[in-house]
Structure formats: structure tokens, C-alpha cells
Amino acid sequence: MEYQSIQMSREGAIGRIQLYRPKVLNALNTGLISELVQALEAFDRDSTIRCILLTGGNRVFAAGADIGEMATATSAELMLSNQFADWDRLRRIKKPIVAAVVGYALGGGCELAMACDMIVAAENARFGQPEIDLGIIPGAGGTQRLTRAVGKARAMEIVLTGSPITAQEALHVGLVNRVVPVENVELEAMKLCQQIASKAPAAVQLAKESVLKSFDTTIADGLDYEQKLFYLLFSTEDQKEGMNAFVEKRKPHFQGK
Amino acid sequence: MENTQVEQTVLLTKEDGVGVITLNRPHLFNAFNTQLNVDLLKAFKDVAKDPEVRAVVLTGAGKAFCSGQDLSDPAAIQVQGDSPSLGDSVRKRYNPLILAMTEMEKPIIAAVNGAAAGAGCSLALACDMRFVSDRAKFVEAFVRIGLAPDSGSSWFLPQLVGVGRAMELAMTGRDVGAEEAVQIGLANQLVPHDRLLEETLAFAKRLAQGPTRAIGLTKRAIYKAMDTDIAGALEYEAQVQEIAGKSKDFLEGIASFVEKRPPQYRGE
Known part of the structure; x- marks a missing residue:
């Protein structure tokens, strides 16, 4: 199948997916999420794939949701569009997913990284939930997964102030597994995938x-x-x-x- | 668009791979006003991006290197509500500058031509190396006006001279002359005043011929090691070597060694 907003490839037993909307810093729109879930499910069904690597490329992971898509929507429209249905499918993927995060993982981007099982972050990575500045709150797990990952006090601060945290802080609070130079992020994430792929x-x-x-x-x-x-x-x-x-x-x- | 009143607070020239940044408010001993903060940050960002620049020299026009914050500048104390916030002033004007210098993956050499006082002293310390003329002096002047060190002095000073000496210099605010500066590790090399820029530039040009990627990674690794433990530093070295090992300059380094000729590094 032809994807518009992601790129899908494989390296041995590792399935690699790259978010690919470079002009808009990989902003997550419904099209991208839908393609992502299809790609993940395809890898999940493929018995030759043992671990999945999700990356945003070497500049940015994903700088948030596509605000233009939502700005004028009403409550009812959003609810009836069931835009989070794909996110629900995402959490049913059975194979481990390792996120390689360079640069911003904000809003939906942070939620997407947290929906993965492990995160390898670049030194320049920034994690945040800036929804509060738009007069809303996170809608794809930002208040739930973040709290479980970093605890109540830190999660409150991130969600209520909208200020992002650095890769180093994210490491301290347990949001990410390791922080490495930006040049090595994908390499390290791939090594982690390969290690897992060698297990039963x-x-x-x-x-x-x-x-x-x-x-x-x-x-x-x-x-x-x-x-x-x-x-x-x-x-x-x-x-x-x-x-x-x-x-x-x-x-x-x-x-x- | 004529705006002849705008002062050119920072000069930037390029010579043989070296970017020379000159603080240019000589009548005020190159004191920082807001414009200088802005222009200097821009100059550092420009040389960081410029692939032709592979080493940087920072110096001051006239008698001083940099006398620190211009206390007559109304913006010196940012007013927030009714009470002044020096903390915010430091956060907005100085901290981004110091971070940009340490994060730039090119060596920065200060040519300290005269007094480096207060934030000007911090600025010199945030460079990777310091060449000093016999007229140079370092002054942690903050305490003289009832302030504590800022702009990185509390971090760089003890790393360079040790905690005990750092305490002394920061608590007394006394002048440290060029000779003492070299003795205690605050400066790398003492050069006669009239040859300072020439010698510093010659040194910088040699660095600019080097494997720039490896030199930038060296800078990263050394600063990283300063805030990590031995295991962290060792792992970071492995990470950095992974990157250096993929550079073209490494291939050239190996080839020139095998072929017994001087390497021709291109900074790639």
C-alpha cells in the first residue's frame, strides 16, 4: 500500500516506520495516524518482524497535532469523527515499539512517543504537552501515560504549564530509556530493537x-x-x-x- | 531606511577559516548593553552555521576585552511589575549567549586584550581557550557591587582554577593579572600586547586546518564529562567515537598516516 505521511521499511527482523510530513514538522493529522496504525498492524501480523522502530527522522519527532484541522471543529463534530479510534488500535500492537526521538515531541508527538514501549532520545529532544496554551488538554493519553511514567507532581507541572522538558530531565524522571548524541539516536534505537529481536x-x-x-x-x-x-x-x-x-x-x- | 544612529556593537570578519568576532564599544570598554547581547548571540549563531568558519576568535576593540554589564544602560535592570528582576535579565540576555558558545561545535579562543570584568570575565571563561596580552586582567567584579557571579562564572571558574581559588577570586573580586592568570590555569598563553591578535589568529588558523568534526566532538565530550560521572563519560566517549569514526576526516587521517604524509582535513 502507498503511504503519504509515513515511510515504511525493514531491516532484518526490525520493522522501521518514519513519520514523514517534513514540511510541517511531522504534525500529526488523522491521515498520518491512520497510516501509522495500518503500518504497525501490518508489521504486527508479519511473523518475520520481531520489533518495531518508530522515528520522526533526524530533525524532529512530531511537533504536535495538526491544529488547522481542529481549530473550527465543534465538540460534536470531533466526537462523532471518532478521531481517537486509531489511537486505540495503536495500543493493541503486540510487538515492542521503540521510539527514536530527535528534537520536539510535543502534544500528540509526546503522546505518540509515550504510546511506544521504550524511548531513545537525542540530547536535543524536548517533551511537552502544550495543549493548555490552546485552551484544551491532551486527548491521546497525555494526562494518563505521562502521569504513570513520571508521577503526579511532575505530570501536573508539564500539563498545567505547557513548558517542555529536556531530554536529560526526561531521563531523570523515567520518561525515556536513554539519551544519546543526536547523530546516534537511530543507531542506538536500532541496537535496542536488535537485542529484543534476538529473544524468544x-x-x-x-x-x-x-x-x-x-x-x-x-x-x-x-x-x-x-x-x-x-x-x-x-x-x-x-x-x-x-x-x-x-x-x-x-x-x-x-x-x- | 537610513538609520545612522545604530551602533555596530559587534564586528565579524573571516580569515582563512577563522571567524573573528570583535566586541566594538571601545568608548565604553565594550560593556554589554542589550544591543551587544543580541548582536553577539547572532554573531555566534552565524559562525556556528557557516561551514567556512572552522575556528573562532573573540576579542575586544580598544583598551578592554569587555567590562561587563553597562550599568548606565536602562535595560540593565529589567523591570517586572515594580521590583527589578536581575534573574530574568540574566536568563534572557546572558544565559542563551553562554549556552550558544558552549554548544557550538567549533573552538572559540578569547584574545584577551585588556580588562575582562564581571560578565566580561564570564564571557572570556566561556571561550574554550584564552590567549592573554600582558595588559589583560580578569576581574570577578560582581562582589564589588554587591552581586554574585553570573553568566557562567560559578561553573567555569572552579573548573579552571579549583574551588578554593574560585572562592577567593569571586569573594574578593580582586584583579588577576595576565601572568597569574596563566599560572593558575585561567589563561593558556601570555603574548606581548602588540602581537596578541596575530598570535591568537595564527593558532586559530592551525585549529581551522584540523579535523573540525573531531575537534567539535572533543569540545562536546569535555563539557559533557564536566557534568557526569566516569561511567557516563566513558559511554559518551563511545558515542562520540561512533560519530567521529564515520567522518571523512577520519578516513583522511588514517590514509595520511599510512601514506606517511601530512593530512589534508576538510572539516567533514
């Missing part, structure tokens, strides 16, 4: 599911859930291979079975 795919998928489960369940239910997934993995060949390799002191060769 079923274990990776259930690990992601289990970690995400912790956000919307009690600790008791979460532990029960985790135990069931734990037992489940003993039905895979990769579990046998992993444990045999450990006992035999050799590297495992996982086959996704």
Missing part, C-alpha cells in the same frame, strides 16, 4: 503484555495474570531451547515456536 518472540510479546497489564490492574490481579503467562510460556519450544542452551552453556537459538 512469544516471551517478548507476553512480557510486553504483562508489563502493560500492571498499569490497569491491582497488584494481586497483576501477579495472577503474570503467573498464567509464565505457565503459558512453558508450552513453547523456545522455552525448552532457552533452558537447554543455558544448561549446555551455549547461546540459544530461538525460532518463534
Whole structure:
């Protein structure tokens, strides 16, 4: 399928998606989100892909939503357009997604980065939710994922003042995994993807599911859930291979079975 | 469009790969007014972007290098409501300038031709190296008028001379002459006054012939190391080497070594 606002490619077992609206700093419009979700779902279905890299390129991740698209909309129009439906599909992707963030990740851009499972940030990255300056609030997880990532006090400040935080601050508060020079962001993100891609795919998928489960369940239910997934993995060949390799002191060769 | 009253507070010339920035308010010992802040920041941004410029020299016209904030400038104290906010003045006028200098991936050498006082001293310290004439002096003058150091002095000064000496200089505001400055690590080299610019320029031109990418990465790594731990510094070195290893100048460096000839670096 031909995409207008994203570019899709693959590197071995890694599926790479680049947001591509360079003239508008990758502003997220409904077209882009829709294409992005289709591309992610295509990689998710593709058994040769084991991890997904999402980048905005080497200048900016995404500087927010397309404001022009929303400026004159009414409440009812926006609600009935169901513009967040694609965002809901985004969180059902089963394979890990690593975001490579250079420059601004603001508003919807920050929410998109947070919807990924890990973030590798450039030294010049800036994360923020400036919606408050437009008289609205974040609508795609900016108050929910941010709070779970950085805690209430910091999230309040980011959402209520609209001031972005630097990559270094984002690292301190646990929003991103690592901060590297801008030249190396994609390389480091790719290394992380490759490391994950070398693991047993079923274990990776259930690990992601289990970690995400912790956000919307009690600790008791979460532990029960985790135990069931734990037992489940003993039905895979990769579990046998992993444990045999450990006992035999050799590297495992996982086959996704 | 005639506007002959506008003072040209900063001069920028280029020579053999070196951008020379001259503070140009000699009648006021190159004191900072708002215009100078704006023009100097622009000059640094211009040379940072200019691929022809591979090293930068900063100096002052006339007798002084830079005497710091122009206390007669009405904008010296930004009024916010009724009470003045020096904090905001520093944040808006000086901090972006100092950050632009440290973030620029090209070496900046100060040719300190006379007094560098207050924010002018900070400005000299924010350069990567300092060549000084025998008429140079460094003065952490803030305390003399009841202020604390700003524009980076609290950060650069202890890095250069150690905490104990930094405390002494900042708490007394005493003059540090050229000779002492070299002794304590505040300056790199002492040059007779009338040869200062010539010698500094010659040194800068040699740097401008170097592998500019590697030199810029060196600057990044050294500043980074100043606010990280050993593990962080080691990892940053690995990151930086990854980048340097992809530069054309590295290929040239290897080739010239193997071929036993001087390298011809192009800054790429």
C-alpha cells in the first residue's frame, strides 16, 4: 500500500516506520495516524518482524497535532469523527515499539512517543504537552501515560504549564530509556530493537503484555495474570531451547515456536 | 531606511577559516548593553552555521576585552511589575549567549586584550581557550557591587582554577593579572600586547586546518564529562567515537598516516 505521511521499511527482523510530513514538522493529522496504525498492524501480523522502530527522522519527532484541522471543529463534530479510534488500535500492537526521538515531541508527538514501549532520545529532544496554551488538554493519553511514567507532581507541572522538558530531565524522571548524541539516536534505537529481536518472540510479546497489564490492574490481579503467562510460556519450544542452551552453556537459538 | 544612529556593537570578519568576532564599544570598554547581547548571540549563531568558519576568535576593540554589564544602560535592570528582576535579565540576555558558545561545535579562543570584568570575565571563561596580552586582567567584579557571579562564572571558574581559588577570586573580586592568570590555569598563553591578535589568529588558523568534526566532538565530550560521572563519560566517549569514526576526516587521517604524509582535513 502507498503511504503519504509515513515511510515504511525493514531491516532484518526490525520493522522501521518514519513519520514523514517534513514540511510541517511531522504534525500529526488523522491521515498520518491512520497510516501509522495500518503500518504497525501490518508489521504486527508479519511473523518475520520481531520489533518495531518508530522515528520522526533526524530533525524532529512530531511537533504536535495538526491544529488547522481542529481549530473550527465543534465538540460534536470531533466526537462523532471518532478521531481517537486509531489511537486505540495503536495500543493493541503486540510487538515492542521503540521510539527514536530527535528534537520536539510535543502534544500528540509526546503522546505518540509515550504510546511506544521504550524511548531513545537525542540530547536535543524536548517533551511537552502544550495543549493548555490552546485552551484544551491532551486527548491521546497525555494526562494518563505521562502521569504513570513520571508521577503526579511532575505530570501536573508539564500539563498545567505547557513548558517542555529536556531530554536529560526526561531521563531523570523515567520518561525515556536513554539519551544519546543526536547523530546516534537511530543507531542506538536500532541496537535496542536488535537485542529484543534476538529473544524468544512469544516471551517478548507476553512480557510486553504483562508489563502493560500492571498499569490497569491491582497488584494481586497483576501477579495472577503474570503467573498464567509464565505457565503459558512453558508450552513453547523456545522455552525448552532457552533452558537447554543455558544448561549446555551455549547461546540459544530461538525460532518463534 | 537610513538609520545612522545604530551602533555596530559587534564586528565579524573571516580569515582563512577563522571567524573573528570583535566586541566594538571601545568608548565604553565594550560593556554589554542589550544591543551587544543580541548582536553577539547572532554573531555566534552565524559562525556556528557557516561551514567556512572552522575556528573562532573573540576579542575586544580598544583598551578592554569587555567590562561587563553597562550599568548606565536602562535595560540593565529589567523591570517586572515594580521590583527589578536581575534573574530574568540574566536568563534572557546572558544565559542563551553562554549556552550558544558552549554548544557550538567549533573552538572559540578569547584574545584577551585588556580588562575582562564581571560578565566580561564570564564571557572570556566561556571561550574554550584564552590567549592573554600582558595588559589583560580578569576581574570577578560582581562582589564589588554587591552581586554574585553570573553568566557562567560559578561553573567555569572552579573548573579552571579549583574551588578554593574560585572562592577567593569571586569573594574578593580582586584583579588577576595576565601572568597569574596563566599560572593558575585561567589563561593558556601570555603574548606581548602588540602581537596578541596575530598570535591568537595564527593558532586559530592551525585549529581551522584540523579535523573540525573531531575537534567539535572533543569540545562536546569535555563539557559533557564536566557534568557526569566516569561511567557516563566513558559511554559518551563511545558515542562520540561512533560519530567521529564515520567522518571523512577520519578516513583522511588514517590514509595520511599510512601514506606517511601530512593530512589534508576538510572539516567533514
